[in-house]
Amino acid sequence: MNAHATEEITSAVHAAVQAAVWAPSVHNTQPWSFVVDGEEIALRADSDRGLRTGDIMGRERLVSCGAALMNIRLVLRGLGHEARVRVLPDPDRPALLATVRLGESAEADEHTRTLCARIEHRRTHRAGFTETPVPDQLVDELVQQAAAEGARLTPVRSEAAVRALAALTEAAQEVQSQDRLFTLEVLRWARPPGSTRAEGVPAEAYPREPRRTRPHFAQRDYAHGHSWGGESDRSAATSTGLVAVLTTLSDSREDWITAGQALQRILLHADAHGVRAAFHTQPLEMFHLREFMRQELLSGEYPQMIMRLGFTPDEGRSVRRPIAEVLEERGTT
Template sequence: MTSLDERALAHCVRTASLAPSLHNSQPWRFRLVDGAVEVYADRRRQLEVLDPDGRELLISVGAAVFTLRLAIRVEGHVTEVSIFPDAGSPDLVARIRPAYARPSSAYATALAEAITARHTNRSPFADAVVPADSLAQLRAAATAEGATLTLADAVRRDVIINLAQAAEARLRAEGGYRAELGYWTRPHPHRRDGIPPTAVGPWDALEHLPMRDFGLVHHQPSRNAERFEAHPTITVLATNGDGPVDWVRAGQALQRVLLTATRLRLATTPISQPIEIPAIRDLLTDTGNGRSAQMVIRLGYAPSGPPTPRRPLTDILDTRTP
């Protein structure tokens, strides 16, 4: 058995850092230990107003865990993954070890090729129906990671949009929301995190779709108002449970779904506002089946969205022996 050396593992970590995160906060750290990669939650990057329980932080870290698994897989190794392996170190979210060599599958290779192409798209989508076969592949991607992805019918779609609008209004009225939003959207020429102006997207001219209003804090005179699709495709990602392990699972499922969508040439927008207000999130949770809503995802067709910056490897990777 040939293990991966530190240089190869560092390359996999660099790839994992391309995972999505709330406000592009990139709340993760990595450590190479005895041929394995440990993934830590970086609590300094937790959004206290939007995410006081750290649920979205762990979803973000979970997305990085899946991306790291995939990066190691295409390097020709099957992985062993332990979630929260050390009860005495609650911020150690996962330990991922290349277990044994096996050539990458065509599916894993194709999914990995979507990592650099995946970007959150906040622009209008085409008024086109997402094919049933594509939706089936997205549902299978969620199922593979122990989650469910449910397509909202016309009635439920309108309910979700209304709930998201109500959530956005509640968040705007909450103390500290504008300051927190401003921190993560403040432009700086050397900044390697947050949402740059190029990724904000246009206004929804009809103020219909539940898009995060990143223009709320900083005046952007070049930001145009455009008409978004009248009947968006909305899905809900859920897990059977609602604790830290489930949040990490949701993050892994989210990234597999987003990469699958990218491979299918679909644009995606994770929508988190209706999940950030507990009372509104409860309305999206299927208590009868024990499924907890973790993310709303908008799907459709549009030109590729712009990339967001990433922190340098030296900021997120520790190769020192603990």
């Protein structure tokens, strides 16, 4: 391999890892690390960044890492390389979630380039939306994005079902807010104003005085009694938006990674059309509520994410750790 080809591969691999860290993760825990060995990227789960109370099985951690894997795949394709992916390649190394190698040259299509351009722009929303509805055509496209990754996105059209999901979310939030371990875990990832930590949820990433949506979907209490939060005027942003649930047919570790990849593809496609997402994972962190959802609302499919989608003038803020903190390099091409 000549020097120019080697340099091109090295550049592509590093660009893919740089993009991976911009994936969404629960509480912005960024529960991943990467090992680069020549033209192979290994994606590993970082158990030290897991939620020992809210995510005992590691489901949300793997969904987060699946979103990072989606970014790797997109960027490699955007740079003209097929990504050869092996998910859970070694049963004896459970922290190794996937390996990605550069495959044959492949020209990126316009859609791939569009998604790549949104990776660092996408932000999680934590309030209401404007009254502008998400267009039906875009909703259909988001459903297709999920299906392309082997998951299902179900827009919740029934007002009764939306109310039920809102009630389950509020019930879970109320219970968790009274649980000391749950509360301490959330506070671990809450960043006070002026914090320089490159992880967790910034105080400016949610409203200081949140307005209730109709129906109301409870938000996490990252401020916990402090007067933290953004100053933006959200007086017009009280719509619930479009409620949707991401599901899989089974509930293995591979399914969780699949769900994460589908989730990120949905979010990037939505962001390219000016639509942002708010997440509500509280009822999914409680076995009986998640099982109730599965059996009574989702025809037996396993819920992996509850989200609201809509338009907002807010750009939002986010932070990420420096690449040096998550990347280990072992070889050269």
